[in-house]
Amino acid sequence: MALWREARQSAAARFEEPDYAALLDSVRGIRWPARSAVRGGIPGAHTSRMRGASAEFTEYRPYRQGDDLRRIDWKLFARSNRAYIRLSNDRAILPTTIVLDASASMAFPVGSLGKWTLGAQAAVALAAVARNSADPVGLVVARENDLIQLPPRTRQSVINEMVRAVQDTRPSGNDPLTPAFDAAARMSGRIVIVSDFLGEGDDLLAAASRAVVAGKEVHALHVIAPEEIDPPRETVLVSDPERPDIRRPLTGDARDAYLLAFGAWRDRVAHEWSESGVAYSVAIVGEEAPDHLVRRFTSPRGIAATA
Amino acid sequence: MTFLAPGFFIGALAVAAAVVALHFIVTRQPRAGVLPTARFVPDLPATATARATRPSDLPLMLLRVLLVLAAGAGLAKPIIKPSRGVEARVILADVSRSVQDTGALNDSVRAYSRSHDVVIAFDSSARPVAADSVSHLRSARSRGNLSAALIAALRAGSGLRDRADSVELVIVSPFASEEIDAATDSIRALWPGRARLVTVRANELATSAKPSLEIRAQQGDPLAVTVAQAKSNTDPTGLITRSGSSTEEIPGRATIEWPVNERPRGAVARAARDTIGGLTAHGALVVASFERRWAYPPDSIRDAEIVARWIDGEPAAIEFPGASSCTRSVAIPVASAGDLVIRRDFIRFVGALSGDCISTTSAQPVDAPQLARLAGNGGLVPREAFPPRGDVTSDLAPWLIGLAAVLAIVELFVRRRRALEVRSVSARSSRAEKRAA
Numbered sequence: 001m002a003l004w005r006e007a008r009q010s011a012a013a014r015f016e017e018p019d020y021a022a023l024l025d026s027v028r029g030i031r032w033p034a035r036s037a038v039r040g041g042i043p044g045a046h047t048s049r050m051r052g053a054s055a056e057f058t059e060y061r062p063y064r065q066g067d068d069l070r071r072i073d074w075k076l077f078a079r080s081n082r083a084y085i086r087l088s089n090d091r092a093i094l095p096t097t098i099v100l101d102a103s104a105s106m107a108f109p110v111g112s113l114g115k116w117t118l119g120a121q122a123a124v125a126l127a128a129v130a131r132n133s134a135d136p137v138g139l140v141v142a143r144e145n146d147l148i149q150l151p152p153r154t155r156q157s158v159i160n161e162m163v164r165a166v167q168d169t170r171p172s173g174n175d176p177l178t179p180a181f182d183a184a185a186r187m188s189g190r191i192v193i194v195s196d197f198l199g200e201g202d203d204l205l206a207a208a209s210r211a212v213v214a215g216k217e218v219h220a221l222h223v224i225a226p227e228e229i230d231p232p233r234e235t236v237l238v239s240d241p242e243r244p245d246i247r248r249p250l251t252g253d254a255r256d257a258y259l260l261a262f263g264a265w266r267d268r269v270a271h272e273w274s275e276s277g278v279a280y281s282v283a284i285v286g287e288e289a290p291d292h293l294v295r296r297f298t299s300p301r302g303i304a305a306t307a
Numbered sequence: 308m309t310f311l312a313p314g315f316f317i318g319a320l321a322v323a324a325a326v327v328a329l330h331f332i333v334t335r336q337p338r339a340g341v342l343p344t345a346r347f348v349p350d351l352p353a354t355a356t357a358r359a360t361r362p363s364d365l366p367l368m369l370l371r372v373l374l375v376l377a378a379g380a381g382l383a384k385p386i387i388k389p390s391r392g393v394e395a396r397v398i399l400a401d402v403s404r405s406v407q408d409t410g411a412l413n414d415s416v417r418a419y420s421r422s423h424d425v426v427i428a429f430d431s432s433a434r435p436v437a438a439d440s441v442s443h444l445r446s447a448r449s450r451g452n453l454s455a456a457l458i459a460a461l462r463a464g465s466g467l468r469d470r471a472d473s474v475e476l477v478i479v480s481p482f483a484s485e486e487i488d489a490a491t492d493s494i495r496a497l498w499p500g501r502a503r504l505v506t507v508r509a510n511e512l513a514t515s516a517k518p519s520l521e522i523r524a525q526q527g528d529p530l531a532v533t534v535a536q537a538k539s540n541t542d543p544t545g546l547i548t549r550s551g552s553s554t555e556e557i558p559g560r561a562t563i564e565w566p567v568n569e570r571p572r573g574a575v576a577r578a579a580r581d582t583i584g585g586l587t588a589h590g591a592l593v594v595a596s597f598e599r600r601w602a603y604p605p606d607s608i609r610d611a612e613i614v615a616r617w618i619d620g621e622p623a624a625i626e627f628p629g630a631s632s633c634t635r636s637v638a639i640p641v642a643s644a645g646d647l648v649i650r651r652d653f654i655r656f657v658g659a660l661s662g663d664c665i666s667t668t669s670a671q672p673v674d675a676p677q678l679a680r681l682a683g684n685g686g687l688v689p690r691e692a693f694p695p696r697g698d699v700t701s702d703l704a705p706w707l708i709g710l711a712a713v714l715a716i717v718e719l720f721v722r723r724r725r726a727l728e729v730r731s732v733s734a735r736s737s738r739a740e741k742r743a744a
Binding site for chain 1: 340341343345349404
């Protein structure tokens with residue numbers, strides 16, 4: 001009991017809530033354009049596939065039966081005696097939902113919860129960036145036996161709601177992320193998965209592939225702790241927080257085999273997700289500031305380039 | 308202190324060293340930690356072997372080392388060596404019936420014995436005498452046997468091997484001829500040195516004059532014919548009585564109670580009469596058919612000498628020693644029919660049966676050559692001449708084995724308690740990790 005209390009006090013002392021206000025300030029001004037033309041709808045910041053009657057002229061098209069008579073360019077009709085429709089590029093919003101993994105594996109390292117902190121910061125920052133582009137933003141947090149769903153909205157308070165949601169959440173359990181992704185895909189045209197992808201089977205990749213095929217924009221942010229890439233060299237009996245039955249000694253020889261296996265798994269995940277059309281990025285805890293991560297993640301060059 | 312089987316103790320030392328080494332090589336569950344990617348660690352047993360700078364579980368290690376050493380020492384049979392002197396003596400004190408004056412014997416033994424010497428009293432058998440009993444030796448009625456005494460001296464010499472640099476043999480005896488047998492010279496030759504012979508006075512019976520063989524029987528007794536023949540052929544001195552016992556006692560002369568039909572002295576009736584084909588006494592063999600009616604039970608033979616045997620080995624006649632003579636009981640039927648009583652072999656047999664008492668013949672002193680052979684030549688025997696004794700037992704060994712058994716039980720309980728403690732700590736640690744995670 002004393003050992004447990006000591007561990008709990010140590011963990012509480014080291015974990016610090018991130019300063020979301022500073023983070024939101026640092027990502028102000030970042031734009032996150034859609035990777036391709038979005039479907040038309042409510043006017044927004046993203047190029048739409050629809051051609052409409054906005055002020056930004058693109059081309060003329062001969063009038064066809066059924067076209068709105070109000071869109072005929074009467075001046076051109078007068079000069080050419082032919083009826084043309086004036087076309088212009090429409091711009092539309094892109095509803096964006098962040099799917100945040102709150103499984104037990106995200107609560108690592110145990111003291112600082114670095115993976116969870118970085119994931120939550122990235123989720124809030126990306127939502128803020130999307131919100132700055134007038135996109136509706138929502139959040140789905142997949143936590144133990146529960147889903148926190150904030151549907152995509154454009155109102156000012158949605159970011160605060162997200163901050164509260166992630167602050168009220170402590171990662172635990174090992175529920176799959178696929179239901180959360182499906183819920184997000186029903187609500188949004190852009191889905192961002194923030195996860196460590198541990199314990200996720202092929203279901204999540206299949207769901208993401210279906211969303212991509214359906215014309216949705218899917219992003220994946222793979223959160224990795226440096227302790228996972230370079231575990232301690234001393235012999236430790238490591239246990240998987242999501243699967244208590246896994247308790248294995250990490251010795252010198254086992255460490256080498258672990259590094260090979262973990263590296264191969266990361267390569268496979270990056271390859272499979274990139275191949276399926278998902279914009280896959282890796283975020284390593286402590287390697288870069290959250291706003292830098294968001295800039296890299298949202299820039300056209302950064303997409304699918306850092307895996 | 309030394310070990311009779313030092314190999315066991317050396318082996319125990321090796322095992323103890325291995326036990327200590329194993330306590331430095333710790334096989335246990337290492338420090339526990341959380342790693343979400345633990346599934347990529349090879350699936351090995353959840354224990355790891357590591358070398359520790361300090362032995363794990365010091366009390367248990369000491370307990371195990373003590374257990375192994377106690378068991379090894381117990382099997383190695385430790386004995387405590389006494390301090391070694393320059394010279395020791397093995398004194399053979401003759402307490403047989405050949406000794407006339409026990410006081411003189413005690414004086415001689417006391418004169419030669421010292422605190423670290425070994426005194427062995429012998430008559431028909433030899434046994435060591437405790438130091439406080441050296442002055443209280445008593446002569447027995449049984450015949451002396453120097454061969455048995457010399458064998459005991461050899462064993463004592465091996466026992467003195469660790470207590471003296473050289474050993475001397477002292478024999479205090481009248482050296483009667485009956486104490487010498489065919490093996491005496493051979494056994495004496497095994498003692499690789501001279502012996503100091505201290506002669507004490509022999510029993511005077513040896514020189515007593517005795518009348519010739521006679522028989523007291525009813526007229527017509529067939530045995531009288533045999534006695535008459537035996538008197539002319541040999542020189543027997545016994546008195547054969549066919550009924551009752553004789554009160555006449557001549558020193559050294561044997562009174563032979565040879566009843567016609569009554570129960571012989573010391574004999575009991577056989578459960579079933581049988582017939583046997585012969586008997587022997589002192590080399591005289593009779594081959595004839597005899598009906599056996601009597602038998603000598605072991606209680607009768609205990610204080611008696613067997614002077615004649617049936618050919619199957621059973622006693623046919625025994626001799627009870629007396630103060631100055633002896634009485635023989637004969638359980639041999641003499642048939643009135645047939646030629647048995649006039650056969651030469653039976654006459655020789657009666658003559659042999661009617662000889663002097665064994666105690667009478669025993670007191671004849673051995674001749675000078677025999678004495679010279681007993682004295683031998685050479686000097687004191689060095690300790691290396693005696694082989695180490697193989698029958699030395701260790702008094703400590705049972706205690707050490709018992710200690711090892713007790714330690715084994717204690718080790719079992721300590722080990723179980725430690726295992727429970729480790730399991731409890733591991734479970735608490737695991738729960739704490741889960742809750743902290």
